[in-house]
Amino acid sequence: MDGDTRTRILDAAEELIAARGFDATPTAAIATRAGVPKGLIFYYFPTKESILTTLIAERLPTDPLDDVATVAVTGEPETSLVNLEEALNQRDRNTIRTIAWREADTHPAVREHVRALRTHLHNVTVEVLRASAPLTAPARVLDSCATAWVAAMMSVTHRFLDRDDRLEELRTVARVVTAGLGALSHP
Incomplete structure (x- = not known):
């Protein structure tokens, strides 16, 4: 269940940040889109910035093709x-x-x-x-x-x-x- 919640938060953040930009996307909007309480976001991500860096690190690999x-x-x-x-x-x-x-x-x-x-x-x-x-x-x-x-x-x-x-x-x-x-x- 924890992985599902974390993934929902990241999915919501990805969609909203892509549409609005990072600075224009409040964590409350991410929580609403993910269907979780706002405080739960900070259980998984200590800061709003960490949501962004996690999205980039996990979903945009720096070595996407090696063959x-x-x-x-x-x-x-x-x-x-x-x-x-x-x-x-x-x-x-x-x-x-x-x-x-x-x-x-x-x-x-x-x-x-x-x-x-x-x-x-x-x-x-x-x-x-x-x-x-x-x-x-x-x-x-x-x-x-x-x-x-x-x-x-x-x-x-x-x-x-x-x-x-x-x-x-x-x-x-x-x-x-x-x-x-x-x-x-x-x-």
């Missing part, structure tokens, strides 16, 4: 980059990404978590490009391409686009990134 073979298609870096975004999107909820990007500006713990995630995404992107590019690219080119891809991925995925629009934007960026590799697989 690039699941997304890399040999000779098709453009497809591989889109596959990477799709694999990550299946694991994360859009609401958590929205919270992370919005609250990183004002909450240092969230900002550090997002930085760690960005570093991991960059490293995974380099590996995906290395595994999928038909030509061997210099490390500095892979690094630059990965930086551009992660910036685009983080920018596009936190906006409220439907799946098809989001993928179309990312495919466009993937074409540019792979052109930078000198390995554009589709005209």
Whole structure:
């Protein structure tokens, strides 16, 4: 029962904070949405801030993908980059990404978590490009391409686009990134 209550509180907080923002979401609203007394929130989370940091820590992993073979298609870096975004999107909820990007500006713990995630995404992107590019690219080119891809991925995925629009934007960026590799697989 304790795990269910804690999960209900986190679910309610995630929904409300994504819609309203952290500062505009009182703990009373979280308690009401979760169907628990307000005091019970503080049994599980000593501060309102700890609700936010728990949401980010538990629901937005900093190492969401460790096996690039699941997304890399040999000779098709453009497809591989889109596959990477799709694999990550299946694991994360859009609401958590929205919270992370919005609250990183004002909450240092969230900002550090997002930085760690960005570093991991960059490293995974380099590996995906290395595994999928038909030509061997210099490390500095892979690094630059990965930086551009992660910036685009983080920018596009936190906006409220439907799946098809989001993928179309990312495919466009993937074409540019792979052109930078000198390995554009589709005209």
